[in-house]
Structure formats: C-alpha cells, structure tokens
Amino acid sequence: MRPLTEEETKIFFEKLSKYIGENIKLLLDRPDGTYCFRLHKDRVFYVREEIMKLAGNIARKNLISMGTCFGKFTGSQKFKLHITALDFIAPYAKYKVWVKPSAEQQFVYGHNVMKSGLGRITENTPQYQGVIVYSMNDLPLGFGVAAKTTQECRRADPMAIVSFHQSDIGEYIRSEEKLV
C-alpha cells in the first residue's frame, strides 16, 4: 500500500475527469474527514485517512480491500475504472444517459445502449464523453462512453448504438471474483 506516484496520479485523474470533470476535488476535500487515494496491488482505493492508517497493520499479502476500490492499473499502465467506483462517480457526473425500463436488463447484462432503449440524455453531450447510465427512476446502473452527440442521437435509427458499455452493476454477480 502506497500513495500514487505523479505519473499514476496523472493517468488516474485524467480518466476520472472524463466522467466527473473538475468535481474530483470534491472527492478530496470533504467536510467529514480527510480522504485519500492509495495504491495496493495495482488497485486504487479511496479511503478515509484513519482507516488507511489502521489498515497499515495488515500485512500486504493479507490485505484484500479497504474503503472503496476505484479501479486498477493495467499492465500497460492504463487505468481501468471499476463498477465499485460508481457510488462516488454517479453523484458528481456531468453527463448522464437514462435508459428505458425495457432496456435496463439489457444494459445490466453487459450490452451497449441502443437508440431504442434511450430514455433521456444530457443536453450537449459531446462524442466519446464518459457518461453515467441511469434507469428511469434514477438508479445508477453503470457507466459508458457516448457513441454519438446528443444532436446525432435525435436522428439516429432505433438500432444505432448511443452509448458504449464500459461497466455495469451486473458485474457484482457476473464477475464477483474479479472485482478487486
């Protein structure tokens, strides 16, 4: 367990800003305590400072998780955001996509969002912008990347993909052992 290096921080924040923009600083300056990012076995954990210090008691090989896991660095030093980060990303998300109840299931099973399943989309979403996918009753279901701008979506045909799938809450069941 160690703090992130300059390089890692840059990559990580770049990725995070795709979804929540400058709201990253809201994650770091919280009124209810000091929170920090820590790297452990290539995973990035977001954890309160006291908990982090206490977790220092646990040997590296015995520590499985602490606080919330945001994602992991791949072998090629790219950062992959995990579904476990959804709780902290969703409230600060700048661009959102809502899916109809009929398409809910489809997305939760790991498929892209089609135009036919699109309920709403934030105005002026640029192409390839990171978006949070919500159900129509505002339940965050996962996140993806906008395949089209909001304008293009208006006149796309029903089977066109509007958002690429990246991660969804179905992974809690589908790939429980790969979460951390």
Place this chain on the structure above:
Amino acid sequence: MKKEEQKAKQTAKVKDKGQNDLKMKNQIASKNLKGKSKNVQGVKRKKEEVEEEEEENSDESEDESDMEEDDSDVSDDSDVSDSGEVTGYTDHNKDWLKPAKSGEADSDNDDSEDDIPDDFSDDELSDDDSDEDDENSDEDDEDLLPVEKKAKKLEKKQARDKKLAEKELMTNITQTEKYTLPSGQEVEQETNQPPDITLVQNRIKEVMGVLADFKEKRTEGRSRQEYIGQLRKDLCTYYSYNDFLMEKLMQIFPLEIHEFLEANEVQRPVTIRTNTLKTRRRDLAQALINRGVNLDPIGKWSKVGLVVYDSQVPLGATPEYLAGHYMLQGGSSFLPVMALAPQENERILDMASAPGGKTTYIAALMKNTGTIFANDANKDRAKAIVGNIHRMGITNTVISNYDGRIYPTIMKGFDRVLLDAPCSGTGVIAKDVEVKINKDEKDIQRCSHLQRELILAAIDSCDAKSSTGAYIVYSTCSILVEENEAVINYALKKRNVKLVPTGLDFGREGFVKHASDPYMCASKREYYNPGFKGFLPSSG
C-alpha cells in the same frame, strides 16, 4: 340418516313383493329376489357404518347387547330349519321349492359354523332369515303391517352387522394397544431388507406414545433404553441421519425431537435485509412489489427485515439487488448483530465474516462511521465480502485474510468483536442436508477446539478498557452443546470475562447445567429460524 332408512324400507318393500312372487313363481324369480335383497343389504351397511362411527365410544355396553342379540340370532337360525317345515307352503309348492331351498340352507349352515360371513353368503343368509322371520312374526303377531315386519327384520340385520363390525374394530384396537418392540430376530431380519418406511413411521409414533406414558404403556421387561434405542434407529432410518448425530439431537430435544426433525425438512422462508444506507424499507418493499414479489415485514423485532413468500423474478438479480438496496440474508443472522449493538465511531472486528451479511449490517447500523475489520480465513470466500461491501456502498471496512486465531498478534483494541464461528452447521440442516450424514464425533471435536481458540483470540483482540463497549458476541449455526455452552464455559474459565444479557427478548435460556458460572443463563439458545445461539460475554 332418516332418508337412508326410508330408502331401505322402500327397497325392503320391493323385496316383500318379491317374496309373494316366490311363493307362486319358479326358481328364476327367486334368484331375482336375491339380487334385490342384496341391494337392501348394501344400503343398510352404509347406514351401519355411520352409526358405528358415532357409537364407537360406547363400545362395551353395546358389545353386551350385541352378545344378547347374537344369542337371539342363533335361535333364529335354529328356527330356520324348523320353520322351514312349518312355513305353511302348500305341498306341491314344497316339492318344487325344495331344490333351491336346500342350496340356501347349506350356505346357511356354513355361515353359522364358520362365523365369518363373506358378503355373498351373508346375503343369502339374511335373505333366508328374512323369509323365515317374516313367517314367524306372521304367526306371532298377525296384526302387524307388512312395513312393521320389515322394520323388525331390518333391526335384526342391523344388529348383526354391527356386531360383526365391532368385532373387526376390537381386533384393530387390541393390535394398537399392545404395542411391543420388535424382538432381536425381527430386527435382524429387518436389517437385511430395505426399510419399510410406513412401518418405521408407524413404529416411531408408537414408541413415542409409549415413551410419553412409560409407566402405563410399556411392555413388562423392556427397559426405557431399549425403547429409546429403537426410536433412535427408526428416526435415523426415516430421516436418514447418522446414529451419532441423532443421539446428540435426542439429548438436546428429549421431547421435541420429532418436531425438530420435521422442521429440518422444511425449507426456510427467504428473508432480505434492507440496506438503510441506500434506501428505506418502505421504498424497497414498494419497488419489489412492483416487480411481482410477494413480501411482508419480518416481524416486530426488526425494522429492516422483509420475508419473501414468492417472487416472479430472481431476488438475487433484480436491479435493486445489484444497486445494493437489500441483502439476501437469513432472519436469524440479524440477531448476533442486534446483540452486538454496534455504536457509531467504534472500532469493530468481525472475525469470520464471509460472505459479509453481518458485516454489512454492522456497517449500516454504524452509518459508515468508525472502522470495521472484516476478516476471513478463506481467501476465496473473502472475495464475496468485497463484492457485497462495495455493492452495499460501505466505505468504512477493511477486509483482511488471516487465520482468526492469530488476530491478536496483528491488531488489538477493538471496541466490539463479533465471532460468528465456523461450526458443524447442525442448526441449519434444512440448508445443507449433507450435515445429517457426514458429521461424526471427530468433526464436532475439531469444530469445538477451533472455536475455543477463536473465542480466546476474540477476547484478546478486544479492548477491555473501551469506553463504549468491550463486548464480544459469540454465535454459531450449530445447536450442539459442545460448540456453544462448552465453548463459552471454557472462555469463562480462561479469561476474565463475564456473561451479560443479549438484549434480545426471545430465544431460550442457554443450558445452565453445563456451566459453572451462574450467568450462563444470560446466553441465548435461539431456535427462531435455523438453530442459532447468541452469547454476549463482556470482557474485563
């Protein structure tokens, strides 16, 4: 009843007519008559059956009266032959009637000899009798209307039928009353054959009956041990347990063993716990009802539990589940956490926490403040904790993978410790039926030993000088004394701890006699869902 009687009389009338015919017409006619009289018999039998059921209670008195009637019947029978002569048939009639008559008379004789009338011969007999009786009464009292004569005859027949039925009944009663254990030979014979389940079931019931009132119902010369041994063997066969476990269970439930075993065959209801960090129970219930789930609050004792009766969707895969709004969790596993009563900003240790049901409940009660250390010795199972904790939106938890026994060397100073110890699972047989067969003395000893080490580790990890807590909760899903009271007793001897009430107002008192400590009654045996017990010793 009246209707049937009337019907019987009606048919009897028909028969009466037939009789007249008999006097005039040939044999074929008499055969017809027999058929008709059979009908009467049938109707009457039905009626008889009803009466029997009603009058079963007054068996003895009727028996006597029956005996009297029996005598009268016999005399009637003897009359038959006499009156056969005196019937007042005309001579030429007598001639052509004789062949048929003799045949019937033969059957009549047979009946009286055997005293076990099968339906056919009985019919003929009654037919015959009715003829003769009729003639007799004609002689005795010529003022009687034909209907009245018929009524008399019917009464006689009824009496006879009743007597027979009662005899049958009595033989049944004597069979059940004098229940005897199978002898050694019988037992040996039985072991060589595949078990007859209905027989075994019957015997279980009988032996239980005998044991319930041993003084009265026992067979002379057979000891209680023999009865109990037989019962144990039969229960093992019937419910497919191994002998060792059954013996243990019978010690724990000397009276309720049958209920306990039956309860183990029944599937437990599915229960879920609302994650109060993300939603409220009412909202969750509404959301699930909209998805076609039939549910109810679990009871007054819990504000977060829901019991699910049936569901059209898989409960472990609804969007609400995936979003962490609830957890699939047995109702009984709420209780250790409620007994632990974690407070905000405390430091809590859950020593054997996979798959994280109780851990997430603790975190919810603490509203994500303080720190929880969730430990599990099995790395693969620890991954399930990770999934559940993240899904439920819990941020104050550190998950570690240590053998619980060395935890005090890693970390100390916890305000509260929950030890939901690994156990034999004898309290959740409904969940895993394998337990019935594959647990023996050694397994229990192994479990018990591990539990003793774990509880000492739990006590050592706890901070005795904690300002808010210093509580340890020990719980298992086993019902054996070795894994519960004995372990607590051991801890009481080895460490400076005492038992305190759990604060749960249901469940049974722990078995006090196993303990040297008078506070043992503060421990709880909880048979709510699976057999489960919570103990709450406080250190210091």
